[in-house]
Amino acid sequence: MPVIRDTPVLPSGTAAGIETIGMTMRFGSFTALDDVSIRVPAGSFHALLGENGAGKSTLVKCIMGFYHATSGALVVDGREVSVASPRDAATFGLGMVYQHFTLVPSLTGAENLVISRSDVPAVINWGQERKDLARFMERMPFRIPLDRPVRELAAGEKQKLEIVKQLYLGRSFLILDEPTSVLTPAEADEMLGLVRGLTDSGGLTVLMISHKFHEITKFADAVSILRRGKLVGTGAIGDLSTAAMAALMIGDVKLAELDSRAPVGDTAETVLRLSSIKAPDRSGLKTIEIDDLTVRAGEIVGIAGISGNGQKEVTEILAGQRPPVSGTIEVHGAAYGATRAETRKNNVRFIPEEPLQNACAPRMTVSENLSFRTFDLKPDGGQAIWLSKAGMKARATALIADFKVKTASASSPIAALSGGNVQRAVLARELIGDVDLLIVSNPCFGLDFSAVAEIRARIMKARNAGTAVLLLSEDLDELLELSDRILVISEGRLVYETAARGADIGIIGAHMAGHH
Amino acid sequence: MSETDIGLWGVPLAIIAGAIRVSTPFIFVSLGEAITERSGRINLGLEGTLVFGAMTAYAVAVLTGSPWLGVLAAMAAGSVFGLIHGFICRFPRVNDIAIGIAMMQFGLGFAFFLGKPFIQPSAPKLPSIPLGNWSSYPQVQAALNINVLFFIGFLLALFLAWAFRNTRPGLILRVVGDSTDAARAMGVNPDRVRLLATALGGALAAVGGAYLSLYYPGSWNEGISSGQGLMAVALVIFARWNPINCFLAALLFGGTGALGPALQSVGVTQGYYLFYAAPYVLTLAILIATSSPNRALSGAPGELSLTK
Numbered sequence: 124m125p126v127i128r129d130t131p132v133l134p135s136g137t138a139a140g141i142e143t144i145g146m147t148m149r150f151g152s153f154t155a156l157d158d159v160s161i162r163v164p165a166g167s168f169h170a171l172l173g174e175n176g177a178g179k180s181t182l183v184k185c186i187m188g189f190y191h192a193t194s195g196a197l198v199v200d201g202r203e204v205s206v207a208s209p210r211d212a213a214t215f216g217l218g219m220v221y222q223h224f225t226l227v228p229s230l231t232g233a234e235n236l237v238i239s240r241s242d243v244p245a246v247i248n249w250g251q252e253r254k255d256l257a258r259f260m261e262r263m264p265f266r267i268p269l270d271r272p273v274r275e276l277a278a279g280e281k282q283k284l285e286i287v288k289q290l291y292l293g294r295s296f297l298i299l300d301e302p303t304s305v306l307t308p309a310e311a312d313e314m315l316g317l318v319r320g321l322t323d324s325g326g327l328t329v330l331m332i333s334h335k336f337h338e339i340t341k342f343a344d345a346v347s348i349l350r351r352g353k354l355v356g357t358g359a360i361g362d363l364s365t366a367a368m369a370a371l372m373i374g375d376v377k378l379a380e381l382d383s384r385a386p387v388g389d390t391a392e393t394v395l396r397l398s399s400i401k402a403p404d405r406s407g408l409k410t411i412e413i414d415d416l417t418v419r420a421g422e423i424v425g426i427a428g429i430s431g432n433g434q435k436e437v438t439e440i441l442a443g444q445r446p447p448v449s450g451t452i453e454v455h456g457a458a459y460g461a462t463r464a465e466t467r468k469n470n471v472r473f474i475p476e477e478p479l480q481n482a483c484a485p486r487m488t489v490s491e492n493l494s495f496r497t498f499d500l501k502p503d504g505g506q507a508i509w510l511s512k513a514g515m516k517a518r519a520t521a522l523i524a525d526f527k528v529k530t531a532s533a534s535s536p537i538a539a540l541s542g543g544n545v546q547r548a549v550l551a552r553e554l555i556g557d558v559d560l561l562i563v564s565n566p567c568f569g570l571d572f573s574a575v576a577e578i579r580a581r582i583m584k585a586r587n588a589g590t591a592v593l594l595l596s597e598d599l600d601e602l603l604e605l606s607d608r609i610l611v612i613s614e615g616r617l618v619y620e621t622a623a624r625g626a627d628i629g630i631i632g633a634h635m636a637g638h639h
Numbered sequence: 640m641s642e643t644d645i646g647l648w649g650v651p652l653a654i655i656a657g658a659i660r661v662s663t664p665f666i667f668v669s670l671g672e673a674i675t676e677r678s679g680r681i682n683l684g685l686e687g688t689l690v691f692g693a694m695t696a697y698a699v700a701v702l703t704g705s706p707w708l709g710v711l712a713a714m715a716a717g718s719v720f721g722l723i724h725g726f727i728c729r730f731p732r733v734n735d736i737a738i739g740i741a742m743m744q745f746g747l748g749f750a751f752f753l754g755k756p757f758i759q760p761s762a763p764k765l766p767s768i769p770l771g772n773w774s775s776y777p778q779v780q781a782a783l784n785i786n787v788l789f790f791i792g793f794l795l796a797l798f799l800a801w802a803f804r805n806t807r808p809g810l811i812l813r814v815v816g817d818s819t820d821a822a823r824a825m826g827v828n829p830d831r832v833r834l835l836a837t838a839l840g841g842a843l844a845a846v847g848g849a850y851l852s853l854y855y856p857g858s859w860n861e862g863i864s865s866g867q868g869l870m871a872v873a874l875v876i877f878a879r880w881n882p883i884n885c886f887l888a889a890l891l892f893g894g895t896g897a898l899g900p901a902l903q904s905v906g907v908t909q910g911y912y913l914f915y916a917a918p919y920v921l922t923l924a925i926l927i928a929t930s931s932p933n934r935a936l937s938g939a940p941g942e943l944s945l946t947k
Contacts, residue, residue: 210826225824227817228941230810238810239825245807 138328139200139216139295140165141186146195148181155181156192157352163296163345165200168322168329170339170360172372173349175543175571179332182349183298186330187219188212199296218294220285222301224273232269232276232284236291263287264317278430279310286318290327299331303338307429308599309632315342336365348372373572379580385587387607391419392455394560394591397440400450404436404615411436411615413450418560423582423592425606425623427599429635433615434595435476438564441593442473454560469560472496472553476565476595479545485538489530490519492537493552526551527577543574550578554585561585564595579605599628613637649778650901656782657897658890659789660855664689664847665889666792668871669878670799671843673885675721676875677803678836679816679829679942680728683739685844686868687746688720692845693852694754697859700762709762710788710849717845718838720746725837729830735944743868757859765854788850792886795843799882812836816940844868873922877929879938892918 141163148156156178163169173179185192188206196203199215206212209219226235237243237252256269265283273281282302289297299318303311319342321327333339339346340360348356348371356363356371363371397416404411411433418424428434439445441452443461452459454469465471475481483492491498494515501507502514519533528547530540537545546566553561563582567575582605586592596602602609603623611619611634619634621627633639668685675682682688692713700709724742728735768790771783802809815822815832822829847867852859874892878884899914 209824225818225821227814227821229817229938230813234804234810234813238807238814241826243807243810247805247807247810249805 137295138166138322138325140167140328141200141217141296141330142198143182143186144196144198146182146185146197147193148178148185148190149193155352156185158195159349159352159354160195161347161354161357163328163330165328166322166325167344168319168331168342170343170346171330171332171349172334172339172346172368174372174573176351177349177372178352179349180300181352183219183300183330183332186212187217187298213292213294216293216295217298218289218292218296219298220282220289220300220302222304224281224285226273226281226284226288228274229272231272232267235273235284236269236288239288239292259291260287263290264320265314279306279314282306283314286314290321294327296328297330299329301332301334303333303335307632307635308628309636310429311338312341318342336368339368340365350374379573379576381580381583381604382587384583384607385421387419387422391421393417393419394455395441395593396451396453396456398451398453400440400447400452402436402440402445402447404433409615410448411440413437413440413617416610416617418591418593420559420591421586421589422607423586423594423605425602425609426593426595426612426617427602427609427631427635428595428597428612430597432612432635434564434597434612436615437612438473438475438562438595441562442475467496470557471560472558472562474549474553474561474563474566476568478549479538479542482549483537483545486536488534489523489528489537489540489548490516490533493519493522493533493548496552522551522555523548526581543570546570546574546578550581554581558585558588558590561590561592562595563592565597566594567596567598567601599631603628611635613639647905649905650898652778652782653901653904654894654897657901658894659782659785660893661896662889662893663786663789663792663850663855664867665871665874665892666789666796666886667847667850668844668868669874669885669889670792670795670882671840671847672871672875673878673880673882674799674812674843675833675837675840676943677816677880677940678812678833679819679940680725680735680833680837681739681872681944682721682724682742682837682840683736683869683872684720684724684742684746685739685840685871686864686866687743687750688717688841688844689746689848689851689868690864691720691746691750692717692848693863694750694757694848694859695845696849697762697852698754698757700853701757701760704763706763706765706849706853709853710765710846713845713849714842717841717843717848719841720845721838721841722834724841725834728837729834751861754859754861761858762853764857765850767854786850786854788846788854792889796882796886803882813940816942819942844871847871870918870922873926876939877922877926880940881938892922895921 144160146156146159147154159178159182171179171182181190184190186197188208188211191207197206198204199217204215206215230238233253233256236256237247265287267280267284267287273284276284286297303315306314315338318329322329331343343360345359346357346363346368347354348368350372395418397413400411400413402411426434426437436445440447441461454471459465459469479485498510498515499507516533523530523533526547528551529544537548540548566578566582570578579601582592594602594605603626606623609621609623609626609631610617611631613634614637618639619631621631668689672682672685695716696709696713699712700706720742724738727733727738765786765788767784767786769780769784771780774780803813811827811832814825815827815829819829851863870892874888875885878888895917898917899911902911902914
């Protein structure tokens with residue numbers, strides 16, 4: 124059998140242990156990584172915990188050879204090695220699965236695997252390759268369709284394929300960067316369980332970056348915690364409680380607390396109602412069908428689902444970007460078409476996912492972006508012809524202070540802000556004034572603890588002030604924390620509804636995965 | 640009436656003949672453009688490359704007496720045009736479409752400048768294969784007198800369709816076209832792949848030009864191209880970047896292009912000029928019919944500046 128591997132140092136299927144010794148990385152005067160020494164023995168499952176900007180990705184990039192550490196050393200299997208590039212890392216059997224997918228969308232799984240090898244022959248003998256792949260997949264715990272283009276795979280399948288690709292290339296040590304951020308709880312458990320099985324059998328060592336404590340406590344052997352570039356704690360999983368890990372991770376920062384939840388009155392008005400909505404999905408091949416969806420004043424309705432099951436289309440329908448084929452959208456009992464006049468009249472606000480791309484003009488200034496809702500209004504409410512630059516700036520300055528947006532000035536381009544601060548700025552624009560209906564999609568994706576706490580507190584505050592909130596999120600924890608009711612969307616339909624209090628994650632997860 | 644008059648049968652025959660005769664330059668230009676676009680770059684300059692290829696092929700055929708040397712010279716010239724385009728596009732903040740338009744004008748102007756002395760002399764033609772000898776009708780014999788380049792184009796389309804799936808260069812080309820990041824992660828230099836893909840695209844477009852000047856219409860003048868180089872870019876999109884579809888689209892385009900002359904030849908005197916526009920109307924109609932406001936262009940290489 125031909126050897127499918129480009130890792131010459133260790134025999135395939137043998138775990139490699141690594142160790143960093145005093146790893147330090149400086150960018151100019153900024154120290155991103157300060158004297159970090161961690162030890163990951165062969166065959167172990169090690170978790171790396173830390174806030175955004177704590178140095179986790181700097182550390183793994185130093186290990187993988189993307190960065191060259193200012194000082195410090197890397198030891199692989201007891202030998203000090205120098206890794207100048209990811210190619211070098213590959214020769215030592217080190218591989219990494221990135222948070223964003225690096226698979227080529229239009230190629231099939233099999234094509235993706237074969238072309239990633241360094242010894243592909245000029246003419247590929249697919250008959251032979253398929254046989255080799257089938258034999259290789261027999262040894263894999265994952266079942267993935269290899270004949271379909273990767274773009275048609277679900278996020279979970281892509282994530283598994285990324286891991287399979289690394290094993291196919293014969294890696295002995297794998298870094299997983301937040302591997303479960305796009306998976307359902309059930310998919311995440313399954314995937315991590317299988318990876319854990321690989322480490323237990325001595326075939327692989329894993330270093331996993333994660334934010335999720337329950338994953339770490341369930342699957343990892345040991346954890347290292349970084350804060351502001353320093354290693355602040357390390358130990359076996361049994362020795363550290365979740366609270367202790369959280370305290371080490373965030374330090375003495377005080378997180379914004381959620382308001383207590385005001386009860387939803389029985390007489391609360393129905394603000395948003397979708398009835399028998401039908402619309403084509405992005406591929407045009409399937410339809411989105413929302414039979415009945417209501418959101419009342421003062422409640423948060425959460426929509427859970429695996430990415431790509433129609434959430435994006437639902438937000439587009441509500442934003443007027445995707446005209447439904449049939450059905451009605453009503454706000455305050457009147458037909459609603461998401462025109463500027465209608466959103467203004469009904470106080471509808473909208474925070475799409477990835478707000479920098481979807482709700483901002485990235486190269487315009489923070490101040491201009493903050494006035495998108497109001498720039499064409501005179502103070503008395505009439506249509507303005509001339510922009511009031513001074514008024515825009517004054518408003519922006521007030522909003523920046525109020526929502527703690529960190530920016531060099533109100534006239535910096537909004538694209539220069541960090542993700543959390545863009546999110547805060549958009550939140551500031553959308554939440555100011557009277558808001559009757561707020562539509563939010565994945566508001567906390569990729570943000571750190573304190574930004575997440577702050578943004579969730581703002582949404583809860585709006586709810587308590589009587590805003591009807593429709594929250595679409597891929598993060599179940601977020602939905603359970605914020606929502607009053609949770610609906611599950613699967614293949615473009617709402618398939619399950621439950622009160623958030625006392626909801627069973629297992630049942631929600633099963634519906635998300637399509638078992639109804 | 641002579642016995643060789645085939646009456647209204649002349650129309651479908653002319654369409655088939657036209658499909659074969661007129662389509663050949665479209666086949667080569669669109670296959671070349673398909674390779675370039677699959678690498679994630681658009682070369683709009685192929686019109687200039689085509690005309691320059693036509694001039695080079697004609698000039699070399701006149702000077703050497705060999706049409707095949709003319710075709711080879713055209714390929715060399717075309718690949719130089721592609722290399723220039725590809726080389727300029729690797730710089731940051733350079734737009735491939737703008738460079739393409741500049742290269743198109745440059746190619747046209749330069750071809751007319753160098754080609755002035757070759758308008759008068761006549762060049763040897765490319766050979767064709769008479770497949771219609773079984774028929775006693777001269778029209779059928781003429782229609783089935785098929786140029787060798789047409790068969791080469793057909794085989795090339797099959798080969799490319801196979802190569803995109805079954806060869807390392809084919810897969811690497813698709814990787815680069817779909818995701819620059821994935822290509823870099825794989826240790827492939829996307830700029831070099833695109834440079835080569837653009838050069839190859841230019842070489843094939845120039846073969847299309849050689850067909851124009853060395854076979855049909857078979858002369859060199861400033862009006863030799865009627866926009867084949869530009870239409871081929873639209874054909875590639877229409878064919879969804881699939882070489883076999885490119886071949887079929889070129890046939891369809893050539894066939895409808897023959898509609899006007901065919902109607903004229905059977906005695907339609909009114910409005911046949913309208914039918915000269917048939918290929919363009921057909922392209923517009925098909926593009927509109929297959930488009931959708933809600934769906935992304937399927938099959939489009941992810942790195943193409945059209946789809947970004």
